Amino acid sequence: MATSTGTSSPAPHSADSHDLIRVRGARENNLRDVSIDIPKRRLTVFTGVSGSGKSSLVFGTIAAESQRLINETYSAFLQGFMPTLARPDVDLLEGLTTAIIVDQERMGANVRSTVGTATDANAMLRILFSRLGQPHIGSPNAFSFNTPSVKASGAITVERGAGRTKTERATFTRLGGMCPRCEGMGSVTDFDLSALYDDTKSLNEGALTIPGYSVEGWYGRIFSGCGFFDPDKPIRKFTKKELQDLLYKEPTKIKVDNVNLTFEGLIPRIQKSFLAKDREAMQPHIRAFVDRAVTFTTCPECGGTRLAEAARSSRIRGVNIADACAMQISDLADWVDGLDEPSVAPLLAKLKHTLDSFVEIGLGYLSLDRPAGTLSGGEAQRTKMIRHLGSSLTDVTYVFDEPTIGLHPHDIQRMNDLLLRLRNKGNTVLVVEHKPETIAIADHVVDLGPGAGTAGGTVCFEGTVEGLRASGTLTGRHLDDRATLKEKVRTPTGMLEIRGAATHNLRDVDVDIPLGVLVVVTGVAGSGKSSLIHGSVAGRDGVVSIDQGAIRGSRRSNPATYTGLLDPIRKAFAKANGVKPALFSANSEGACPTCNGAGVIYTDLATMASVATTCEDCEGKRFQPAVLEYHLGGRDISEVLAMSVTEAEEFFGAGEARTPAAHAILDRLADVGLGYLSLGQPLTTLSGGERQRLKLATHMAEKGGVYVLDEPTTGLHLADVEQLLGLLDRLVDSGKSVIVIEHHQAVMAHADWIVDLGPGAGHDGGRIVFEGTPADLVAKRSTLTGEHLAAYVGS
Incomplete structure (x- = not known):
């Protein structure tokens, strides 16, 4: 062609x-x-x-x-x-x-979603146990940790003989599999009340220390005006009844300032608004509050299985449904293969095919009870x-x-x-x-x-x-680029000790991670790389962990707002024109009043797709016309936000527009390979790799001594990998320790030290199979990684 x-x-x-x-x-x-x-x-x-x-x-x-x-x-x-x-x-x-x-x-961060529920595997297992499990306890719902048992009453018709009938009231139970203690969550929560409020203060004095519960806020007004306790009395002087209402009261209709509202105690409200989300999906300040205020422990009633006792009592050949879901999928496939029951043969064949597909696609190391949000x-x-x-x-x-x-x-x-x-x-x-x-x-x-x-x-x-x-x-x-092994590797400046690491499939791992060098952690998917690094390194003092997770923000958020770049830009415009910095924010005083600074107007057409039309008043520039009269270096604020990082780097680096604070941030963005992004591009349009590099650019200004990166080559073109390697070198040469979880052979070849996990995935992994230089890994060819790296570098 x-x-x-x-x-x-x-x-x-x-x-x-x-x-x-x-x-x-x-x-x-x-x-x-x-x-x-x-x-x-x-x-x-x-x-x-x-x-x-x-x-x-x-x-x-x-x-x-x-x-x-x-x-x-x-x-x-x-x-x-x-x-x-x-x-x-x-x-x-x-x-x-x-x-x-x-x-x-x-996949959705809903805590009730698992690998099993996100595929058809869990549904098929529930049917299987409802048919073959002994003792027989009921329908498939009796094995679902998302279905509670419900007692209900109703009218039933009773035969009285000779064609006569009588209607009677009866109570019956619809059996569900949800553990009643933890409500199918697998863990129970214990609250540190001192993290919820300062008991020396009254509610009107700002006793509540929960994010979003300020005195002036909506929740503050509800708690102050509910009438169940005196808002001017210090919490430590509350009666038992008042404290019970503050913490645990069931949803109750109240009226505050002639507005009908619902009051609910702090504990159930926090459980519904904060704890219904996966921890990783929380905003940073919410996550910090939850970590401070809530302790999660395995549910003592169900042992973390999420299932009621009846669901756990029913077994097939000694295995209950909780045992089956906790098995490594490759083992579960073998167990299902051993079930020879003609009455459910089509179901077994379909379930076996689904489980075999997991193995075939390289996910046999997962279990069906793995939370979907952790994938x-x-x-x-x-x-x-x-x-x-x-x-x-x-x-x-x-x-x-x-x-x-x-x-x-x-x-x-x-x-x-x-x-x-x-x-x-x-x-x-x-x-x-x-x-x-x-x-x-x-x-x-x-x-x-x-x-x-x-x-x-x-x-x-x-x-x-x-x-x-x-x-x-x-x-x-x-296309045919191949990296070469380094002729000389750096000498470590110290060691980061890991002892007895046992997260997920790790087998009591002891390893020393060299500091002051570029360390690459390798191994097949599911071998335990992330478990080792995120479980034993990330979270330590001085460690900056940078992943590919979503960046929270609306369509108004962009690289300029996320990195803090917009602040020095606004100040530079304000100083040059003798006006307030807030004028140069499309989310504040400078916003076009017609589109509220969005640049477009959304028209809802009911069942048809909503239409976004460019705002006629600001022509999509997001700012009031008067704001665009102000210039810096011959450009207005909308023209600056339309610049790419590379263009802006040149613009703010010299001349009238020279702004060192902005230029430093732009340098870091260019350094991580994001020179092509426009400053005003919505964050919602960025790929996983772009998100990680944007986070890296932001964290590069921090003083952390150890950087942890998770597959930074994701989304990188072959030509850009060389630039990434240069960036990693500059980080190490500036005194940082860099630990990279990576599969790309070019990054492996460029490492000073490699830690290889395996030899396989799941229970076939979780061990250190090699520690040393890339040259030694290639020379020994003792692991799968060593064989592939040797082939890559042509040794």
């Missing part, structure tokens, strides 16, 4: 048009009128630097329009319950088929794949976002086989990917670029892998 510039005119319809997905004039985000034909029933890999437009084309255009069109086939009533999707900015899309998106979004992005994506592996559907478009994330080189071949199997069933497989091992299996490659952000958005190459290699594009030039 000829190289495309992305600006060709639409091709005429041809006999093979049904074998193509035709995209014409795509302009989502930074795409520049991209026009391209993608072959159906083939595996197409989309490459290019971070921010080049890959996701905008694949997810934001093709997959988004497919899902929108499918939703429109439902009735208006059903569409009212579905997420509303706007039509992507594209002139023409033809040949679309049903798109199934398998992305890296973390990494890569684990979540592979878990979502489970339901599609056995599907009989064909001619479907599967869309994957870097499916090799979190995979050891040993496991990438297995993932490649799964992608090819989906293609061979007659499906179209679209993959956004940076790993050369996966690019190599593509039938067709689309390379976007040439750069990122405003420097990207065009198709630089489309064709075969060999054609890409010879194309001269950035991806083509770096």
Whole structure:
């Protein structure tokens, strides 16, 4: 296929048009009128630097329009319950088929969601135990930790003989599997009351120390005006009844300032508002409060299984459902395989296939009771794949976002086989990917670029892998890059001792982590890398841990607000123009009154997708016209926020606009490879790798001595890995200790010291199988990592 510039005119319809997905004039985000034909029933890999437009084309255009069109086939009533999707900015899309998106979004952080409930495995196990478990205790709901037992009464008709009947009242119980003590949570909570209030003060004096419960706030008004206690009396002088009401009172209707409200005691209110979320999903100040005020202990009644005693009493061959869910999935698959019960043969076959799919996809080390919110992005994506592996559907478009994330080189071949199997069933497989091992299996490659952000958005190459290699594009030039082992490694300045580490599958691990050097922790997925580092290193004094978790913030949040960059920028504008800094905030005094500083106006069209239209008054610039009259270095505030990091770095580095505080932050953003981001780009549009690098740029100003990074190559183009290695070197050379959990062989080769865990995953891992230099690891070839690193460096 000829190289495309992305600006060709639409091709005429041809006999093979049904074998193509035709995209014409795509302009989502930074795409520049991209026009391209993608072959159906083939595996197409989309490459290019971070921010080049890959996701905008694949997810934001093709997959988004497919899902929108499918939703429109439902009735208006059903569409009212579905997420509303706007039509992507594209002139023409033809040949679309049903798109199934398998992305890296973390699975819901709801504490009641587990690997078993997020797939069909738990539901099938519940049916199995309701049929075969002895003693027999009832329906599948009797084995569900999310279903409580409920007592109810009602009328029943009793036969009296000779055709006579009598209606009587009866009480009956619907048996659920939820442990009544912990309500299916697996843990119980104990509150440190001194963290909830200062008992020397009254409520009106600000006794409550819970986030959001200030005297002036809504909750403060409720507690002060409820009438159950004197708001001017110190809490330590409350009667037993008053203290009981303050802490535990059931929801009760009250009236405060002629407004009908509901009062509820502090403890149940905190449990509902704070503790219903997974800890990792909490905002930092809420998490700090919970860590300070609440102690979580395993439920003494159910032993952490979440299940009522009746559900735990029913067994199949000595195993109850809690035992089954706690097994490593590979072991559970063997146990199910040993059940020969003709009455439930179809159920056993389906359950066995699902469990085997976990093993096949490299997740056999998980257990079904693992909380879904604790899965990494890569684990979540592979878990979502489970339901599609056995599907009989064909001619479907599967869309994957870097499916090799979190995979050891040993496991990438297995993932490649799964992608090819989906293609061979007659499906179209679209993959956004940076790993050369996966690019190599593509039938067709689309390379976007040439750069990122405003420097990207065009198709630089489309064709075969060999054609890409010879194309001269950035991806083509770096496709065969191979790092070399360092000739000389750094000498440690000390040791960080870990003794008896036993988190998850770790087997009483003792290891010394060298300080003052670059340490890379390796091993197959599930070997215990994260358990070792996050369980025994992160959280220590002086340790800065940087992961890929979501950054909390609305669509108004952007790199400038998150990094604190906007503060020196506002002050510089204010000083240059002799006005208040608040004028230069679109969330404060300077906001356009028509759109409230959003830049767009959202119109709700009920069952149809809401429409976002550019604000006519501010023309999308978010600020009042008067604010845009003020300039710094010849630019107004909206023009500065539209700059890329690289442009802003130059702008604030010299001349009238020189602002050292802003320039220092911009330097750090450029240092981590985010020079292409615009200062005002919404945080909600960033990838996992971009989020981690943004956090890194923010933390680089801190004084922590040890940095922990979790797969920092995620989302990085081959050409950018070298820049990352340079950054890691600069951190170490500046006196920091850097510990990196990583699968990328280039990072392994660049390490001063490697700690390799394994030899396998789950209960087959959890041990240190190698400690030493990369050169020693290659020379010994004693582990899977050693074999793959040796092959990578050509030794």
